[in-house]
Amino acid sequence: MTGNRARVPVVLRALLAGAVALAVVAGVAEAQSTLETVKKRGKLIAGVKTDFPPFGYVDASGKNLGFDVDVAHLFAKALFRDDNQVELVAVTSGNRIPFLQSGKIDIIIATVTVTDERKQVVEFSDPYFLSGSLLLVPKASTVKGLDDLAGKTVAVVQGAIQDRDVEQLQPKANRIKFGKVSEAVLAVKGGRAEAYAHDDVLVLTLVKENADLKAVGKPFMPRPYGIAVRKGDTDFIKWVNAELAKMKQDGTYDRLWKKFFADVESNLVKP
Amino acid sequence: MTPAGAGFSWSAIARGLPYLLEGAGLTIMISAVAMVVAAILGLALAALSQAPGRLARRLVAAYVEVFRNTPLLIQIFIVYFGLPQLGLKLSPFLSGLSALVFYAAAYNTEIFRAGLEAVPRGQLEAARSLGLSALATLRWITVPQALRISFPALGNNLVSLVKNSSLVSTIGMVELMFVANDISFNNFRTFEIYGTTAVIYVLLVLGLTRLLRVAERRLLRAA
Secondary structure (H helix, E strand, O other): OHHHHHHHHHHHHHHHHHHHHHHHHHHHOOOOOHHHHHHHHOOEEEEEOOEEOOOEEEOOOOOEEOHHHHHHHHHHHHHHOOOOOEEEEEOOOOOHHHHHHOOOOOEEEEEEEOOHHHHOOEEEOOOOEEEEEEEEEEOOOOOOOHHHHOOOEEEEEOOOHHHHHHHHHOOOOEEEEEOOHHHHHHHHHOOOOOEEEEEHHHHHHHHHHOOOEEEEEEEEEEEEEEEEEEOOOHHHHHHHHHHHHHHHHOOHHHHHHHHHHOOOHHHOOOO | OOOOOOOOOHHHHHHHHHHHHHHHHHHHHHHHHHHHHHHHHHHHHHHHHOOOOHHHHHHHHHHHHHHHOOOHHHHHHHHHHHHHHHOOOOOHHHHHHHHHHHHHHHHHHHHHHHHHHHOOHHHHHHHHHOOOOHHHHHHHHHHHHHHHHHHHHHHHHHHHHHHHHHHHHHHOOOOHHHHHHHHHHHHOOHHHHHHHHHHHHHHHHHHHHHHHHHHHHHHHHHO
């Protein structure tokens, strides 16, 4: 019996010791600028989305495409004169910042909306896109905007800003949260949720691809997207900003805009 | 350069803990219900597979192969997202619960079947020659012994069930794993929150294995 009683604390002690050891290791990592590390490695590791057209998605053959994906390739070209020297890592709204913090990726180019909370934990570039939020609803729905959603179920993606926005703007709605865009869309299609709130450009693109859905509402709470690197990594973010400025000057940005947003352009706010 | 968010934050744990414990409540609830139903279903199917004739045995075998050989996540998605398209819309709780039950019961069926088949044939012959009916033999001779033989394997499967219940977080069930994601996606204290969550799972499983040990001892004493 005494043996049994002693076992619990031992397990807990082992867990705690492991936790503290890992925390110490995490604290001392991160000695040099990521820019140096990337140059030495000869390859940029970028977190992009795979379920967020037109910024980050995957075609039938498994190839990464999208505005953010093109930006990642352009960064690789600027660094190594070869736009293929980039490894693309799939991230979601929920895990992208933990991926960056844990060193799995060098940079997040994945539709990160700039918020004060996020500024505490990552370094943001200058804004490169402006997005409000829209509602995705079934074609037959009578929902016209957030006002109609009191007492209704609204799907959001975990870690996305709409989770907070809907809570604030329509507190009477019942939010149901999913890990991925595709799951939230399925929830609307299957009647699990009356609406799905996410970034305007995503909702408009999803409507193009799904004839049984429509976009409603006026884009609410427009906010900028930023590229993010680890907190305090000022060298790297300066480099990112310089590259973004170059892209805007030499017409690359406009070319990308036309390539990915041409058919939803009229509904977007150009920064 | 040290990231501003670095270092271990006890306050993140203190702030998150009440929500995590609330989530653990649902984890306990869905696991407990799933355990009981899956144990009964598994035992019933295992007994059915011993019935004379091939049909019952084949049906049970087909069920086991289908549910044991597909990922639980797919089963959860089929019940939650797929069945509504066929007109069967279960609540998120029932969707998660039924997927957990059918998955765990498939393993339980195999565990109990192995237990039933491990009871020496001589026992059955002796019972029958003493005039017990087939059903009475099953109830008084085979099942009690099979249960004892199956118990350690059953315990393992129940522990798996508690951990597998984390997968229902994907369909918006606000259980322990879901709450852990929700907190860490907003405060970015990944290590602290998932670490605490892991500790809570350890405690839940330790509690469960304790209970199982008590139950096993009673079973042995009853025999």
